[in-house]
Amino acid sequence: QLQASGGGLVQAGGSLKLSCAASGRTFSSYAMGWFRQAPGKEREFVGTISRGGTIRIYADSVKGRFTISRDNAKNTVYLQMNSLKFEDTAVYYCAADWTVTGRGSTNIHEYDYWGQGTLVTVSS
Numbered sequence: 296q297l298q299a300s301g302g303g304l305v306q307a308g309g310s311l312k313l314s315c316a317a318s319g320r321t322f323s324s325y326a327m328g329w330f331r332q333a334p335g336k337e338r339e340f341v342g343t344i345s346r347g348g349t350i351r352i353y354a355d356s357v358k359g360r361f362t363i364s365r366d367n368a369k370n371t372v373y374l375q376m377n378s379l380k381f382e383d384t385a386v387y388y389c390a391a392d393w394t395v396t397g398r399g400s401t402n403i404h405e406y407d408y409w410g411q412g413t414l415v416t417v418s419s
Contacts, residue, residue: 299389302413305379309417313374315389315410323347323367326392326399328406329374331385331415338388343399344372350398357383381419386412 301313315327328343342353344363351363360379365372372389390406392399400406 297389297410299410299413302415304416307381307417307419309379310377315372317370322370327372328390328399330388333385340401346397379417381417384417386414388412
């Protein structure tokens with residue numbers, strides 16, 4: 296089970312840090328990803344981190360502004376969001392991806408488990 300939190304209302308240019316806590320003993324076996332879904336749009340890839348935390352991949356739209364990290368001892372993955380823009384407004388979801396390589400996918404369909412989402416609203 297995945298539980299995302301940390302969403303809220305923030306002004307453009309501000310920062311926000313999302314957390315996703317996982318239950319169970321196998322968190323470190325999964326690559327983790329963040330996705331988002333804006334109103335009226337499809338869910339899109341934001342970023343992913345490998346199970347060991349050494350490989351990160353970001354969508355071009357957030358590269359240089361967002362950072363994914365994880366703490367396997369705490370069964371938690373984070374998404375630090377800086378320089379937020381109005382177009383970052385969305386419901387953000389965390390997801391778990393079991394892969395042989397340990398690297399996360401950018402493909403939404405590869406993910407096995409999903410959290411419930413947390414709303415981020417950026418005011419312009």
